Amino acid sequence: MAATMKDISRETGLGLATISKFYNGGNVRAKNRKLIEDAARKLSFVPNEFARSLKTKQSRTVGVVIPELGNAFITSIITIMEDQLRKMDYAVIVCDCRSDARREAEAVSFLLHKRVDGLINMPTDTTGNHLLPAIKAGVPVVLVDRLLRPIRGQVSAVVVDNADAAEQGTEFLLANGHRDIGLILGNRSIFTTERRFEGYMNALKNAGIKPRDELIRYGDYTMDGGYNAVKALMSLPARPSALFITNFEMTIGGMLALSELGIKVPEDISVIGFDKLDMFGEIFPNLTLIKQPQNAIGEQAAKLMLELLAGGGEVLPQTITLSTQLYIGSSTLPAR
Amino acid sequence: MAATMKDISRETGLGLATISKFYNGGNVRAKNRKLIEDAARKLSFVPNEFARSLKTKQSRTVGVVIPELGNAFITSIITIMEDQLRKMDYAVIVCDCRSDARREAEAVSFLLHKRVDGLINMPTDTTGNHLLPAIKAGVPVVLVDRLLRPIRGQVSAVVVDNADAAEQGTEFLLANGHRDIGLILGNRSIFTTERRFEGYMNALKNAGIKPRDELIRYGDYTMDGGYNAVKALMSLPARPSALFITNFEMTIGGMLALSELGIKVPEDISVIGFDKLDMFGEIFPNLTLIKQPQNAIGEQAAKLMLELLAGGGEVLPQTITLSTQLYIGSSTLPAR
DNA sequence: TTGAAAGCGCTAACAC
């Protein structure tokens, strides 16, 4: 059977309190310190997390609820978050709700039963109702990538300035003389989709250009969706002279569609993509794109969570908005 | 403060044992059953997992250690596993070790400290040493996708018959008259890479064809790698007439390279890809490919783990080998 | 600094 503090106590002749203190960073005489270390090694003692949790009411575990695992943007953020949290000895339980609000609520409830200390969520349900049990239970919540208006002020969040990102990308194309800009968005009614749509519209409005409805497509943030959207746009009688594709997967799908159609970038059409520059590597060496700061998003989310966790209910929720960057490659050309 | 069983006991006048039994599926009189349910609702009581764990020595948590989260094959398996395990009330802690053996060993140690009940691992370290602590501690281990010879017999595993998969694909191309078949593999010395290489070589040998070394490329299982490998193969003086690309990401990269080079599939070259048919959807509607049974892999891994968990050390480790399927699309043509 | 002792909330053996 695994050794307990009692065994260490017997072995060293020290009291339980001293040993406990040793493992919690308290002051222990150097001599005793060594005594404990030796005994622990000898008995291969490891503190029992269950007992500790029972006493401290903390699981040192954070739940993460996301719409899906098969999305490069999401997994890159999770990887970073997990790293940061693990450094502070927090484990991460990931629940994929397949973009289903019912599953999402179940995941939250499951995690609450598991007594996670905090919840990080890229929400599917736009009402935020699924998080109410967590809020009521005093479990800190950090939203990632998407805000939830109904519960704003009650939870922290890390997002990107999506409207600005889209505005910037659109403006760049406008500045290059493009007036017919195809926009490929994610699923309707998702936070990022709406904000990016706004940014696009703003840019057009500011330039005094009337948007053409048929140039705006919804590609569901999937490779397939991007592919289809580009094909549809390219079969329009009045083709756009530029394309703005608003996530990684759709960008790949879109590029595939173009190359399949024999349409050259940037000679025949200008393209602005989204996310994940490194992975494109050799493939689209010079794609102009909007870079979201995935690493910073993950880091900030973890940091916010750790602060909330350390603050013991005293820390106020806050929203961090990060900027995107327009990386100018050579996939765009002035309109003719 | 959260209600405890004691509160329910006071509220209902029942003993602790009865209440505990109720929550553990024991026999309780219908009347009392109702009494407890009402009281629990009234006090919004939830059993404390910490206390339960302390007593039962089980965390109802399984650790999953993988090389990376940003790979479609891996995430699709995790999604399924998580589903199955969660159904049985097990939480899943995922640790991404970025294909780094040191990080992998750390992850195992971390999870052991967190007292996971079991470990599922797609191993990076080929020695299996990282799992020794788990084995010694009696924590059941299930390997996924890759076997570890040094510790065989001590852990369970779910793999695919990779050699057979590669042989089958190669044979199909051979049967179509192709003799110069470009093979694009993953990272060297990874289990699946080696097995698939074997299968390819076997097929050639059986057909009495001498392999050409320069037709075998390592694309690191990345999009970029696949892209580069195809470009390299296509710049050979003696081009292959067919390509066999052995994972999803490399297949996409490879297809992009081909379409960029203006090489038509299947008119100019035959292609067999790998994995993830649904996602290709409209994009490569008829790509011939090797389908790995991701769902079955995830399900079997979860099932093996649940059996090991339920068996209390009595269940013997076993290895399940699943077959792949050759899905014949129209991306191959007989060689001219 | 250190030790003794009282729980944290639950399970399970045992007696009824």
Place this chain on the structure above:
DNA sequence: GTGTTAGCGCTTTCAA
């Protein structure tokens, strides 16, 4: 079927 009771292994007053 139900109640009593003794821990599970740790943290944390409190006193020394």
